[in-house]
Amino acid sequence: xxxxxxxxxxxxxxxxxxxxxxxxxxxxxxxxxxxxxxxxxxxxxxxxxxxxxxxxxxxxxxxxxxxxxxxxxxxxxxxxxxxxxxxxxxxxxxxxxxxxxxxxxxxxxxxxxxxxxxxxxxxxxxxxxxxxxxxxxxxxxxxxxxxxxxxxxxxxxxxxxxxxxxxxxxxxxxxxxxxxxxxxxxxxxxxxxxxxxxxxxxxxxxxxxxxxxxxxxxxxxxxxxxxxxxxxxxxxxxxxxxxxxxxxxxxxxxxxxxxxxxxxxxxxx
Amino acid sequence: xxxxxxxxxxxxxxxxxxxxxxxxxxxxxxxxxxxxxxxxxxxxxxxxxxxxxxxxxxxxxxxxxxxxxxxxxxxxxxxxxxxxxxxxxxxxxxxxxxxxxxxxxxxxxxxxxxxxxxxxxxxxxxxxxxxxxxxxxxxxxxxxxxxxxxxxxxxxxxxxxxxxxxxxxxxxxxxxxxxxxxxxxxxxxxxxxxxxxxxxxxxxxxxxxxxxxxxxxxxxxxxxxxxxxxxxxxxxxxxxxxxxxxxxxxxxxxxxxxxxxxxxxxxxxxxxxxxxxxxxxxxxxxxxxxxxxxxxxxxxxxxxxxxxxxxxxxxxxxxxxxxxxxxxxxxxxxxxxxxxxxxxxxxxxxxxxxxxxxxxxxxxxxxxxxxxxxxx
Numbered sequence: 001x002x003x004x005x006x007x008x009x010x011x012x013x014x015x016x017x018x019x020x021x022x023x024x025x026x027x028x029x030x031x032x033x034x035x036x037x038x039x040x041x042x043x044x045x046x047x048x049x050x051x052x053x054x055x056x057x058x059x060x061x062x063x064x065x066x067x068x069x070x071x072x073x074x075x076x077x078x079x080x081x082x083x084x085x086x087x088x089x090x091x092x093x094x095x096x097x098x099x100x101x102x103x104x105x106x107x108x109x110x111x112x113x114x115x116x117x118x119x120x121x122x123x124x125x126x127x128x129x130x131x132x133x134x135x136x137x138x139x140x141x142x143x144x145x146x147x148x149x150x151x152x153x154x155x156x157x158x159x160x161x162x163x164x165x166x167x168x169x170x171x172x173x174x175x176x177x178x179x180x181x182x183x184x185x186x187x188x189x190x191x192x193x194x195x196x197x198x199x200x201x202x203x204x205x206x207x208x209x210x211x212x213x214x215x216x217x218x219x220x221x222x223x224x225x226x227x228x229x230x231x232x233x234x235x236x237x238x239x240x241x242x243x244x245x246x247x248x249x250x251x252x253x254x255x256x257x258x259x260x261x262x263x264x265x266x267x268x269x
Numbered sequence: 270x271x272x273x274x275x276x277x278x279x280x281x282x283x284x285x286x287x288x289x290x291x292x293x294x295x296x297x298x299x300x301x302x303x304x305x306x307x308x309x310x311x312x313x314x315x316x317x318x319x320x321x322x323x324x325x326x327x328x329x330x331x332x333x334x335x336x337x338x339x340x341x342x343x344x345x346x347x348x349x350x351x352x353x354x355x356x357x358x359x360x361x362x363x364x365x366x367x368x369x370x371x372x373x374x375x376x377x378x379x380x381x382x383x384x385x386x387x388x389x390x391x392x393x394x395x396x397x398x399x400x401x402x403x404x405x406x407x408x409x410x411x412x413x414x415x416x417x418x419x420x421x422x423x424x425x426x427x428x429x430x431x432x433x434x435x436x437x438x439x440x441x442x443x444x445x446x447x448x449x450x451x452x453x454x455x456x457x458x459x460x461x462x463x464x465x466x467x468x469x470x471x472x473x474x475x476x477x478x479x480x481x482x483x484x485x486x487x488x489x490x491x492x493x494x495x496x497x498x499x500x501x502x503x504x505x506x507x508x509x510x511x512x513x514x515x516x517x518x519x520x521x522x523x524x525x526x527x528x529x530x531x532x533x534x535x536x537x538x539x540x541x542x543x544x545x546x547x548x549x550x551x552x553x554x555x556x557x558x559x560x561x562x563x564x565x566x567x568x569x570x571x572x573x574x575x576x577x578x579x580x581x582x583x584x585x586x587x588x589x590x591x592x593x594x595x596x597x598x599x600x601x602x603x604x605x606x607x608x609x610x611x612x613x614x615x616x617x618x619x620x621x622x623x624x625x626x627x628x629x630x631x632x633x634x635x636x637x638x639x640x641x642x643x644x645x
Binding site for chain 1: 293294295297298301302305327328329332333336359360363364366367368369370371372373374375376610612
């Protein structure tokens, strides 16, 4: 962590408070996401992981604090400027959130057609490339979301999120509901896309294996704020009871011991 | 920031493309057509792409460059991209395996064939739906018979709940609508009948039309829109969340638990709604008669008793439970047919309202003919 100062922050959350009515979800929450890292946000159910993501991407206005993305405060911008900022990130929602009346290729082309004036053929070529990069077979392009499995829907959602070559990709529970093989492929896909496209990835997840396989840093949400952030090994050493329970429970241990083979810290069983 | 541009020259049969500017997706639009022409021309020739003067590049730019390169016939390794920095090289490499185009839309078929296909499908579907609804009616009635043998299995709480939900809660709106319709009929009737100096016949007009048709029909239309759709939505939601399967797995009969209480509640309560609608409709007519014409309430009631046969009232009421039955059955049937997605739920809810209104009006026409024939 000695070289922390050299990292360029792309998302800066300061003193964030979000609430629904009287129900406060976050209070005085700080978080910095650096360029070209994969950050995993974990936390128990109801700690507001998805709400945090929605606050960052402009879907849930904070009641206090600031959210800066690319150094700009999204909520203070005019609608036109907001669109310019929105073009620079891509979001994959939990179920893929594909438009059900469009085919997969049309879904991926939707943001391209909306934001860029490109000839149809070129837009289709770009869409085909993104679909292929997301690990879908070429014949998936002409299919409707209802004809695809859950995993394929997620991949298509990722393809759409990548359509405009975003700088940041937000992933909400990318591996939830996938079988272990599909989830592992998805993990590898995310890492390889991060490396080849220079992406910053903001990932909300429950999946310990995904956390191990992909994340550069992990942020733990509890008590309405980020209670720990850092590389996985550092975060694990925290003595906060929730963190201990999360990483040292049977599932956490199993995922860690799988990692230990790769030279990670060994677990005593 | 410089938009993407390029120049091409030919030297010793060797094409040389020099790219400059930022090759980002947003700049590529104007270049695409020319580049595709170049691709067609460069088949069978060698092509060198020089990107040493290029600014920024994204995946779309890299893809286009790779696409141009791959379009030429590469029997020798002369064709290549030169001048790439390490970062460009990596991006080009990452894009290379993903160049294959894919279909955007499902294959188109002959429009005429598709039209006839849809027509045929529609006709067949109408037939199957009719059969299935008859089936569902049979299933509900046999379940009813079975439950009646052991009346403890009749779910009284549920029936009462649905009576409140679908019946009592609908009373204000049904009453209001009926009052309005009665008033409108009286008003329009009076205006025309005045031409013949026959204003008093407004009483007959309102009495017969509201008691015989409008009261019960209005009640049925509102109940179909309010409760038939609610039945479909609630049962459909249960279907999506696998609650119906859970019922079956627990040894409970969804028809007995869900369909029967709703049907019974509606069949029992609809005559009450129809009765109220008829009375309020007549009152509406009476109010207009008193306010806009010289027909006093006392005269209105007196003439009503004198000239309107009781049978008009009974005809209205007799129809009510039949309408209620088809509305409940179609609402529940469509709910049971919901599959998987929220989209299907929406479609089924719409279908439920459309079909029950359709059947209600058809039934009403049959009743009209029937009562006409038997002179009731």
